[in-house]
Amino acid sequence: MNLAADTVGRPAVNISIFALFVVVTLAIVIRFSRANRTATDFYAGGRAFSGRQNGIAISGDYLSAASFLGIAGAIALQGYDGFLYSIGFLVAWLVALLLVAELLRNTGRYTMADVLSFRLRQGPVRTAAAISTLTVSLFYLLAQMTGAGGLVNLLLGVKGTAWQDLTIAIVGVLMIVYVLVGGMKGTTWVQIIKAVLLVLGAALMTFWVLGKAGFNLSSVLGDAAAASPKKDAVLNPGVKYGLTTTTKIDFISLAMALVLGTAGLPHVLMRFYTVPSAIQARRSVAWAIGIIGVFYLFTLVLGYGAMYLVGADKINAAPGKVNSAAPLLAFELGGTLLLGIIAAVAFATILAVVAGLTITASASFAHDVYNSVVKKGAAAPEQEVRVARITAVVIGLVAIVGGILAKDQNVAFLVALAFAVAASANLPTILYSLFWKRFNTRGALWSIYGGLISAIVLIVFSPVVSGKAANASMIKDSSVDFHWFPLDNPGIVSIPLAFFLGWLGTVTSRERVDEAKYAEMEVRSLTGAGAERATVPPPRSEEDALPEPV
Amino acid sequence: MSTIQSSPGEAAPGASASGPESYLDLQRSPEFGELRRGFRRFVFPMTALFLAWYFLYVLLAAFASSFMSHKVGGNINVGLLFGLGQFLSTFVITAVYVRWADRRLDPAASALRARFEGTQLEGTQAGGEAR
Numbered sequence: 001m002n003l004a005a006d007t008v009g010r011p012a013v014n015i016s017i018f019a020l021f022v023v024v025t026l027a028i029v030i031r032f033s034r035a036n037r038t039a040t041d042f043y044a045g046g047r048a049f050s051g052r053q054n055g056i057a058i059s060g061d062y063l064s065a066a067s068f069l070g071i072a073g074a075i076a077l078q079g080y081d082g083f084l085y086s087i088g089f090l091v092a093w094l095v096a097l098l099l100v101a102e103l104l105r106n107t108g109r110y111t112m113a114d115v116l117s118f119r120l121r122q123g124p125v126r127t128a129a130a131i132s133t134l135t136v137s138l139f140y141l142l143a144q145m146t147g148a149g150g151l152v153n154l155l156l157g158v159k160g161t162a163w164q165d166l167t168i169a170i171v172g173v174l175m176i177v178y179v180l181v182g183g184m185k186g187t188t189w190v191q192i193i194k195a196v197l198l199v200l201g202a203a204l205m206t207f208w209v210l211g212k213a214g215f216n217l218s219s220v221l222g223d224a225a226a227a228s229p230k231k232d233a234v235l236n237p238g239v240k241y242g243l244t245t246t247t248k249i250d251f252i253s254l255a256m257a258l259v260l261g262t263a264g265l266p267h268v269l270m271r272f273y274t275v276p277s278a279i280q281a282r283r284s285v286a287w288a289i290g291i292i293g294v295f296y297l298f299t300l301v302l303g304y305g306a307m308y309l310v311g312a313d314k315i316n317a318a319p320g321k322v323n324s325a326a327p328l329l330a331f332e333l334g335g336t337l338l339l340g341i342i343a344a345v346a347f348a349t350i351l352a353v354v355a356g357l358t359i360t361a362s363a364s365f366a367h368d369v370y371n372s373v374v375k376k377g378a379a380a381p382e383q384e385v386r387v388a389r390i391t392a393v394v395i396g397l398v399a400i401v402g403g404i405l406a407k408d409q410n411v412a413f414l415v416a417l418a419f420a421v422a423a424s425a426n427l428p429t430i431l432y433s434l435f436w437k438r439f440n441t442r443g444a445l446w447s448i449y450g451g452l453i454s455a456i457v458l459i460v461f462s463p464v465v466s467g468k469a470a471n472a473s474m475i476k477d478s479s480v481d482f483h484w485f486p487l488d489n490p491g492i493v494s495i496p497l498a499f500f501l502g503w504l505g506t507v508t509s510r511e512r513v514d515e516a517k518y519a520e521m522e523v524r525s526l527t528g529a530g531a532e533r534a535t536v537p538p539p540r541s542e543e544d545a546l547p548e549p550v
Numbered sequence: 551m552s553t554i555q556s557s558p559g560e561a562a563p564g565a566s567a568s569g570p571e572s573y574l575d576l577q578r579s580p581e582f583g584e585l586r587r588g589f590r591r592f593v594f595p596m597t598a599l600f601l602a603w604y605f606l607y608v609l610l611a612a613f614a615s616s617f618m619s620h621k622v623g624g625n626i627n628v629g630l631l632f633g634l635g636q637f638l639s640t641f642v643i644t645a646v647y648v649r650w651a652d653r654r655l656d657p658a659a660s661a662l663r664a665r666f667e668g669t670q671l672e673g674t675q676a677g678g679e680a681r
Contacts, residue, residue, distance in 0.1 A: 080629060084611060087636045091604045094643055098593040102651075218624030225625065236619035237611035237629050248612040255608040259601070278659075282651060289644045293637055435590075519577035526585055527659045529576070529666040 011156045013340035021197075021348050022174060025190045029182035032189065039381040040535045042388065043110040043363045044273040045184040047534040051280035053192060055287020058271050060191030061356040062089075062262075062288065063198060063295055064140075065147040065323070065349050066415045071296070072329075073322035075303020077312055079224070079234025081241055082303055084251070086296035088258030093292065095427075096263040097285040102278035103434050103525040104269060109532050111360075112269045113368040116429050116448075119517035120441040123373050128448040130368040132425040133266040135452060136418045137361040138398070140267070141354055143414035145171060145403025148350045151320060155327060155343040165404045171350060172400035178355040179362070179392045184274060187355045194345075194352035199291060201345045202298040205326075208333045209305035220304050227308035234307065250487040254416065257491030261419030264426030267360040276534035305329055354399065362391035413464045413474075416489060417455070424451030424494040428502045434525060436506075437518055443506030451498030458490035571669040576662065585658045592650060600643055607632050 040046055049057070067089065074082030108114030113129035148171045149164040156163065178190055213220045221235055228234045241251035262268060272281045306315065306329040318324035330342035366388035371379040379387075428447045432439040459465065465474045467481035524530045576582055610618055611629065618629030 080611075080633075083633055084608075087604075087607070087633055091600065091636055091640055094600050094640060095597070097644060098597050098647060216624075218626055221625035221630075232619075235625060235627055235630070236615060238615040241612065242615050251612050252608055255605070259604055279652075279656060282648060286644050286648050289640060293641060297637065516572070516574055520573040522586070523573045523576050523582065523662075523666070526582075526589060527576075527663040527666065529663040530573075 010336050010340070013336050014155050014343040017340045017344035018347050021193075021344050022351075025193060025348075025351075026177070028189050028193070029178055029186035032183070032185040033181045038535060039110070039367075039385050040532075041185065042183040042385045043270075043359070043367070045188050047274060047276050047532065049188060049274045049280075051275055051283025052287050053188070054271060054275050054280065054284040056195045056291065057188045057191040057274075058268065058284055058288040059291040059295070060193075060195030060198070060352050061267060061271060062292060063195065063349065064353045064415070065144060065151070065346060067295070068198060068202070068299070068349055069147070069151070069320075069323040069326050069346060070415075072299045072302045072306065073315065073325035074240075075300060076306035076310070076315055076325035076329075077322055078240045079228070079230070079304070079307070080237045081239050083300055084237065084241075084255070085258065086299060088255050089262070090289070090293050090296055092259045092262035093285060093289045095260065096268070097282070097289065099434070100263045100269070100430060101272050101281045101285050104430070105272045105275065105278050105281040106528045106531040107434075107521055107525045108273065110270070110273055110367050111364050112266050112426065112430070113364065113372075116433055116444060117372075118433065118521045119514050120433070120439075120444055122377075125441060125444050125448075126368040126372050128445055129426075129429075130364045130373075132421065132448050132452050133364040133368075134361055135456075136264075136266055136422050136426070137357045137364075138395075138402075139414045139418040139421065140265075141357045141361075141395070141399045142402050142406060143418070144350050144354050144357070145399050146407050147323070148347065149403060149407040151323065151343075151346060151350075155339075155346070161407070164407055168403040168407065169400050171347075171354065172396050172403070174351055175354045175358055175399075176393055176396035178351070179358045179396075180389055184359055187352075187359050188271075188274060190355055191352045194348045195291065197345050198349055199295055199298075201330075201342055202295060202302065205305075205330060205333060205338075205342070206298040206301045209301050209309065209329075212309075217301070220301060220308075224304040224307035227311060229312060246486050249492065250489055253487050253489035253492035256495055257416065257420040257423045257489055260423035260427050260491075260495060262422075264422035264430060265418070266364065266422075266426070267356045270360045270363065271356075273532070278528050278531070302326055302329060309333070358392050358395050358399075361395050362388045365391045413459070413488065417459055420459075420489060420491045420494060421452055421455045423491055424455045424498040425449075426451075428495075428499045432502050432506070433521075438506055438513060439502070440506050440509050440511040440513070442509035442511065443502045443504075446505030447498045447502030450501035451494055454497050455490045455494040458485045458487075458493060461485045462488055462490070464488050571666060573666075576666050581658070582662060585655075585662060588658070589655060592647070592654075596643060596647065600639065603639060604636065607636055 038046075067086075071082055071086050074085060076082075104112075104115050107118055111129070112133060113126045116129045117125040145168055149168045151167075156167070178186055182190070209220065210217070213223065225232050225235055230239060233239050241247045272284065275281050275284055303325065306325040309332045310325060310328045315322065315325045315328060318328060320327075327339055327342055327346065331339040334341075366384050370387045371377060371384045375383075425448045428451065429444050432443060432447070461483050462485045463473060463483050465483065467473055467478070467483040520530070610632065618627065618632065620628045622628060622631065
């Protein structure tokens with residue numbers, strides 16, 4: 001663990017600011033620990049968050065390290081093609097707003113499976129939904145953990161695996177503590193604080209870059225193109241995805257997974273249960289769209305700013321490569337202190353996201369598998385929450401070990417894979433069960449397992465895992481090549497396949513529609529009659545002002 | 551196939567068809583039919599619209615690079631305007647939906663909920679989670 005020669009900033013500053021964040025959030029989490037007695041408290045924060053609070057927390061949950069560091073870096077190196085990601089990530093929220101959020105809030109209780117299994121056979125459907133939830137959450141978790149390990153090289157000024165392993169372990173332990181002590185309420189507050197810090201940090205840097213350019217976006221773009229080795233091409237689509245017809249189709253495949261994946265991400269769906277009503281769920285999404293949209297506009301400026309203020313050579317030479325563009329830009333603008341703040345924000349980002357993923361995965365196991373399948377719904381709430389806590393510890397340990405093992409891997413694709421699996425395995429079943437009366441158990445199982453398996457199999461046999469030149473695949477030895485699927489992204493095949501299988505399974509099954517259950521689900525989803533209530537009085541500002549769409 | 555069971559541990563109050571107005575009665579009422587029709591008439595075309603607009607953008611970015619690269623002023627090109635247009639359309643659709651839902655969806659939905667819960671209270675004592 002020798003000090004890296006190309007360290008920027010002072011590690012002591014970075015560590016102190018991060019430690020401050022940890023102390024403050026832990027204090028808040030401990031304050032809320034006493035309010036964690038029932039299952040509704042632990043899983044859904046008592047359903048007492050306002051739409052605005054939940055909208056900010058959703059932004060905190062959604063704007064992962066991939067969003068902040070990844071997109072800014074992708075724009076800094078590839079220009080316009082990096083911007084395409086953020087558009088997919090944003091437009092996706094309209095699916096959640098129009099088709100999913102409110103109906104899900106009214107129908108379910110704690111997990112995605114509550115909705116999927118509402119009128120179908122409990123055991124098999126809940127099991128399938130839980131498997132899919134755990135898969136998506138673990139992929140996402142692993143990507144965040146390895147991201148944390150990679151970040152430490154740049155930010156703490158150390159090279160060498162011991163420090164990286166230690167950082168991954170610290171992130172994992174903190175995540176377990178947040179979830180165990182704070183439950184959903186504590187996790188939500190961590191996400192709210194992180195979202196505020198992240199957006200403020202990005203706003204500060206954005207206005208700094210724009211200010212230097214006389215608030216002229218055209219001149220930012222011009223300077224960026226002039227500084228880039230690819231010149232004007234970075235302002236146009238196609239640097240990364242326009243090379244061949246295959247890369248173009250790959251891009252369309254990615255675009256499908258991004259826009260359809262968000263409304264199938266279990267940790268996003270679970271956040272809708274933390275508000276008292278469908279109206280507040282609607283407010284949540286509106287706030288989230290406003291915050292996330294503005295944030296992605298910031299990353300556009302940050303990316304192009306880093307392109308000329310830092311430069312592609314420096315970014316590529318830094319330990320974190322593409323992920324280091326935003327921190328390097330912070331150092332360029334505001335020196336050691338701003339770098340320290342942005343570094344701490346980046347760690348906070350990872351912590352808040354992994355805590356949200358952990359609580360989702362543990363809720364799914366305890367509520368769907370343990371209580372509903374193993375105990376046939378007879379487990380006491382305290383028993384169920386105890387299992388959820390144990391699961392959170394197990395998942396935390398798995399994430400630590402997995403993160404350490406995978407830290408040298410190219411794992412950026414794991415987030416894209418999580419989106420592809422969510423779009424294939426979860427979204428078709430969610431939409432069918434909400435909107436198609438005839439949909440039945442076989443349709444749900446075929447769609448979930450078909451989407452899940454096809455997405456994973458296609459990834460395993462894609463160039464992402466083997467066959468790319470120059471260490472670009474997961475298996476770095478280029479003589480090992482077993483890929484036969486030409487695309488990096490499976491969505492263009494697996495998403496339509498899952499929709500098709502959901503239809504095929506339904507029409508070939510003789511299971512009769514449970515009219516009463518369907519009526520209950522439909523009435524409940526649209527009117528909120530019989531929906532789960534808040535366990536504590538809602539906050540005073542029940543009628544939140546609408547966020548002003550920017 | 552009599553394996554369809556009501557969800558264990560999830561049983562909502564008043565789910566049975568006995569006693570006061572059942573979910574089935576309410577679902578078959580003309581008022582509910584109108585609510586459902588109104589909701590679907592708004593969200594389905596809107597979803598089709600934004601998905602078509604999004605995929606138009608994606609296809610143009612992939613296959614019409616020279617069109618997207620056309621500069622319209624300074625270093626601002628068509629592609630950037632299209633991209634920012636996606637942001638704008640997302641914000642506008644959000645605002646339009648929230649406004650519509652607040653004005654049209656909520657009054658109808660809460661009237662039906664009040665009616666349903668009112669008849670439930672006359673019969674068995676209903677509630678959310680009894681805690």
